[in-house]
Amino acid sequence: MIFLVVLGFGLMIFLEMPELIQKKYYRELVVFCILTLIGLILSILLTLGVELPYLDPLIKKAITGIGKLFY
Amino acid sequence: MFRFLLRKIRLGKLKKNSSSVSDTNKFRRNLEENLELFQEELGDSPDIIIRRFNLNIKNRIKAAIIFIDGLMDSKVVYDSILYPLMIEAKKENWVVEESILDFIENNLLTVGSVEKDNDFTGLVESVLEGDTILLLDGYTEALILSTKGWEKRSISEPDTEVTIKGPREGYTESIRTNTAMIRRKLAHPGLTFENKKIGKKTRTSVSIAYLKGVVNEKLVEEVRRRLQRIDTDMILDANYIIELIEDSPFSPFPTVAYTERPDVTVAKILEGRVAILVDGTPVVNTVPTLFIESFQSPDDYNYHFLYATLIRWFRYLAFFFNILLAAFFVALSTFHQELIPTPLLISMAAATDGTPFPAVVEVVVMEVVFEILREAGIRLPRPIGQTISIVGALVIGQATVAAGLVGAPTVIIIALTAISSFVVPTQEEAGILLRLTLTIFAGILGAYGILLGILVVLTHLSSLRSFGVPYLSPIVPLSVEDLKDVVVRAPIWAMKTRPRLIGWPKPIRQEFNLGPELPEKPTEDRDDQGKI
Amino acid sequence: MEEGRISSSQLTLLVISFLFGTSLLLSPGRGAGQDSWLATLLGLGEGFIFALLNLALYNRFSGQSLVEINELVWGPIIGKFFSAAFLWYLFHLGSSGFAIFVTLLKTAIFMVTPEYILLVTGLITCIYTCKQGIEVISRMNEVLLFSTLFLFAFSLFLMLNIFEPKNLLPVLDLPVKKLLWVAHGTATFPFGQIIALAMVWPFLNETEQYRKSLFKGLIVAGIILILGEIRTGAVLGKISGFYVFPTYEAYRMINIAGVLTRLELIPVLNFLTMGFIKASILLYATSLGTAQMLKLRTYRPLVFPLGVLMIILAAQNYANISQHLEFTENIHPLYALPFQVILPLITLLMALIRGFPKQEVSK
């Protein structure tokens, strides 16, 4: 599974990077790399079965927290 | 490395050769020397004929004509060139004021087009094209006499675009005949042909045709530019040109249309398109090309518009069948059985009971088999081709079902798909590709797979352009006015405007209120502005 | 960065499909039972107010996207903060779109197929379209929207025989407070979400037409959504409130002489095509916004990684459907407010105070 994920990301990098380097879009390259890295780490974590927090309950907590501040 | 060197050397040689040709461009005054030059350049093939003779005007002058046997019209050469020069010239006592060459041109030669030239390569070229050149001793110029005339196929009915009520003439392999056919249908001074020789070795003449005043000048410029770019050895067929000037060469959809019929070409030129004629090909290409052009048959305009509209809708339906039927069959029978009405489901289940393969495999294999059969049928001589189809129908249709290899519904679906694929011939190549991929997608993800496939195809289609015009127009981007020839085939009197994106320089084709009127009503004088 | 231009009618159609997006199937007024049409109507009104507020800001900076406006008004640092909040909203919206899309597919059709396959295949199609730019997105949208509208009308026709207007009575069955809350919910989802199109407005070729096309889109989409709610309510009756996807259930009720039955593929198709457009727009807007915020020369390389992040987030959106339903019903109406109204409003106030715009003459 991890192999597949890495393969997918590899393909993504392979498809995007050469053009950026060719055109000397280094700023874009940096942003691209950072985003890809985040994605890679997250998806590897997910495939390894690490339990990441779910988003909707988090937002719910935040909103109710703010609500409590006012009341 | 070695190869690289070799190539370098070869290139160098090539360059030397070409420069040597330009060196010998200069004519000598001596006829024999000139003839030797020609002989050297043309080689001594038996079809190259050099005829020496004496010219008796004022005094005897040695002369010669050079032509290629078979490419020239022998009647013209004998009656209009050799006879006047050898016989007529003797009879009279000429008073020659100008040079002899001019004198001959003005008084003796009864050939249509005569040109004077001193460019050696140019002369060689015209000989190769079937013209005759006349050389006189003591002159550094030669006359090019237009004597082209070779055996060619007569005008016959086109094979691929058959109409029932329309004209029966189709293009031939000769570009001159083709231009004449276009000119005859469109007798307007605005019709312009621009000639060009393409192909370093074949020197194929390619001609672009358009109607001045209707066509968008930028489009003509773009066509010229793209043709200019071509730098290749040979152009043997129109497709050689198309593949070199297409917008997106990888797209399976044709972005250059072709037709075998002059009436279609003329209609397209009148809409503001540019036609590209290639010598030696009995088809004419027109650009820009829209997706919906594949669905417009020339016969649409020969029938009543209601019927034509209906038929056009059936054509759309057939196209969807062609692409989607097999995929939907696979998706329904392997993923969404709940969508099939119960009695049909039971019939289908009964028919596929005991077949060894999954539905996808069945369909894909049958499709491939069908394509093979079709290819075999086309390539073989006609009588055998028919045998093939009978054998194919019997073996594939009957025996496989009887043997329980394939379910009967699959065969029905494939047959329907196959027949549908013949309805829209110009999209056939794209159709096969799409059909197979969508079927496989359907076999993996059901209707969702089909949808994804369609979305990708749609994205591709809507990003396609043909010579600057969006391929899917006028549907996307929508131009409601132009749907008159897409959704329906509007009556001729209602087709007031040319397609907006193509014929915009002069959009109005005719007055709007041109529909048939009652005879009592006095008809107004309509000016001819819109008409061309 | 984006060379394409779209016409005002294309923008109208984009607005309509964007509003249809997920709401064509996950009916926004679900909580109000048979009064959902009323809630949607009220929500449409509130959505109009949102749109007016946003347009008041945009009017002053015609031709610029929200990210660029933020930068202009707040300066590079605070502006980035505002833009980031806005982009986060778009990003989250896109991911929740993907999430609900997978939830539907998993509950209704593909029960065994793993989520990531559905997500990744859908994403790849979206990315391909996004990379072609806004022109292609809006052209695609024309085809897809017309097919959707056709299917909608067709199915409406098929449901005539099971259409019982009685089912819509009594009107105002539930407490007004609840109704207003649901109405507010529909204002934030879907009507308020058109703020995402603030990234697309600048590409209009007739710059002054955006207001008209926005309102046209809002009205048409609103009417069709209300029609849909009425249809669902009249077909299903009171039980409609019990289903997760009432529209889907309404289609399951179609039965014309035993031949045209089980047409539930139609709503799924509508949902997928419209959702595809919505997801493409959101992915496009997020990438474009990020590129503008970080002053990049092209947004195209960002589409791929942002899309991947979007589907990762989609998988991490909610653990179960009830979490999501609670979120859409109770939390989202509050959560969406800052992004849809409050932040643009503050920006507008700031712009007024600072006397923007300085060069262009505002209308």
Place this chain on the structure above:
Amino acid sequence: MIKVKFKKQKLFLRVIELGIIILILLLLSGCWDRRELENLAIVSGLGIDDPEQGEGYQLSFQIVKPAEVRAPGSSSGESGSGSSGSSGSKTVWLLRSKGTTVFDAIRNAHFQSNRRIFLSHNQVVIIGKKVAEEGILPVVDVLIRDPEPRLQQWLLIAQQQAGEILKLQAGVEKISANAIAELMENYYLTSKIKATNLHDFADGLVKKSTSNTLPIIGIKEENGEKSFILEETGILKEDRLVGYLDKKETRGLLWVLGKVKSGIIVVDLPDNKGKVSLEIMNAKSKVIPEVEDGKIKIKVEITEEANLGGETSFEDFSSPEALSRLEKLQAKVIEEEIKAALNKAKTYQLDIFGFGESIHRKDHKLWNAIEENWGEIFSQMEVEMKVKAVIRRMGLITKPTIISQNK
């Protein structure tokens, strides 16, 4: 320009690569939800019973054998009698399975069936009497919740065991469940059956104001041959079977609901002169709730149109006066039918007519106040009936033939 061209080609190459990725992904992923047609067990009827011993439910699946159904040679005659009761007919396979819940039992069917049980095309759900008395909701919940079964399945109650009914062969039909479904669809020929599908049932459960009714199917034995027959209508309190309506009362119910489409009304002529059969052509109903000084009153207005179908007497109805007398008699019959149904419902304190719903629609505040003890209010409520019955046509003859001969 050449450069631009190059870029375009690269872009397209990328597209091809993307396509390859999709394909690889799809191929790697395999096909989980794929089910081949030949691996499906198409269920046409489902019976739910209490097991003879032990907890849970016993399910009977009527599974279609497609090849047998389609094959022209398969005669339903040779084994069609079904009297042996062992295997039913050849065209279907009756599969039984047990489980603690219905869903469990559905899956347990795979101990016997190699093919996947496919419920999408199920037509009828027959519930055994015992189960019906205990409560139907736990049984049908799975059928509503699961995306596979349709909501248009007809719901019936068996007089005894549901499995026994699915075993039987139906006259001409090859699949008996289809025959039962068609019985339900053609209810209007008599208008004495109230056909209810899963959706109607669920909707009725949601509305507290209306009680559900379900048709009851029984077994008729004649000369040793068994066949199924529609009997009465069961009244449900919430989801439990508590009472019955006979056929006359059922039509009384349908009159009020406005679901009478066709059928025969038999009118007894006074002084035992004979009977007249009238064919119903058209009927409409209107339920108007009224509140008069705190008391709720329901007004039922029924408009009916009929044709004279046949008579056993020598009475001459060709004069308008005679016909209007007959019309009045007819109205009275209809009124009686409704009254019978009403009285039955009142004894159970169950509002099967949807009167409560009409009050709810008219005045939901009032409804909220009386919702709690609606049953009681219903049983004491006054119902005013207004039946307008007309006879339009009298067939191809005007008078009984015997009279015309006399003249």
